[in-house]
Amino acid sequence: QQQVKQSPQSLIVQKGGISIINCAYENTAFDYFPWYQQFPGKGPALLIAIRPDVSEKKEGRFTISFNKSAKQFSLHIMDSQPGDSATYFCAASMNTGFQKLVFGTGTRLLVSP
Amino acid sequence: SQTIHQWPATLVQPVGSPLSLECTVEGTSNPNLYWYRQAAGRGLQLLFYSVGIGQISSEVPQNLSASRPQDRQFILSSKKLLLSDSGFYLCAWRRGRAGANVLTFGAGSRLTVL
Numbered sequence: 201q202q203q204v205k206q207s208p209q210s211l212i213v214q215k216g217g218i219s220i221i222n223c224a225y226e227n228t229a230f231d232y233f234p235w236y237q238q239f240p241g242k243g244p245a246l247l248i249a250i251r252p253d254v255s256e257k258k259e260g261r262f263t264i265s266f267n268k269s270a271k272q273f274s275l276h277i278m279d280s281q282p283g284d285s286a287t288y289f290c291a292a293s294m295n296t297g298f299q300k301l302v303f304g305t306g307t308r309l310l311v312s313p
Numbered sequence: 314s315q316t317i318h319q320w321p322a323t324l325v326q327p328v329g330s331p332l333s334l335e336c337t338v339e340g341t342s343n344p345n346l347y348w349y350r351q352a353a354g355r356g357l358q359l360l361f362y363s364v365g366i367g368q369i370s371s372e373v374p375q376n377l378s379a380s381r382p383q384d385r386q387f388i389l390s391s392k393k394l395l396l397s398d399s400g401f402y403l404c405a406w407r408r409g410r411a412g413a414n415v416l417t418f419g420a421g422s423r424l425t426v427l
Contacts, residue, residue: 232414234414241423242421243319243403243418243419243420244418245418249415289356293414300359300362303357306356
């Protein structure tokens with residue numbers, strides 16, 4: 201119930217294409233869903249986050265789509281650039297108690313020039 | 314603004330040797346502090362978290378321990394390292410109040426146990 205399942209494990213996209221990473225969860229008490237971006241040798245950094253009261257959130261080329269009934273959320277990177285090549289993690293937490301973030305296993309994205 | 318510092322950045326240690334990784338946060342008070350480990354090609358595993366000085370919760374029983382001697386200092390330790398302790402260790406912090414969801418990571422410490 202505490203798991204967040206992320207797919208695909210790796211992804212290769214051509215420059216200018218759309219990158220799509222999917223996550224699914226079981227715990228309906230989760231109410232905060234962030235995405236983190238990690239470059240090699242660096243710590244993850246918050247990219248974008250969504251709460252379940254909205255179905256979509258967009259920040260620049262990055263969009264989170266959220267499907268509450270299916271318990272799924274996804275990250276879309278429009279016009280993917282080589283600089284977007286990184287590992288992306290989805291996560292989820294509850295806004296009660298300790299608010300522990302549960303992370304997906306990560307997706308390694310490579311955007312080819 | 315808040316900043317998080319982690320050191321050392323890189324560490325190579327022999328099996329059986331001790332370990333001490335340190336993390337400090339500046340610009341905030343009473344943060345929630347976390348230690349994560351990231352094995353090669355794998356996700357983020359929560360090891361320890363702390364909501365206050367001297368308060369440590371362990372997520373995974375193992376060869377490691379954590380301490381919080383000061384409000385903004387979090388230390389990860391081991392008395393005798395194992396080969397399986399190799400990995401990328403990440404300290405993180407979050408505001409210690411309800412609704413504060415943003416988790417901010419440090420730059421990480423890469424540990425290689427030989």
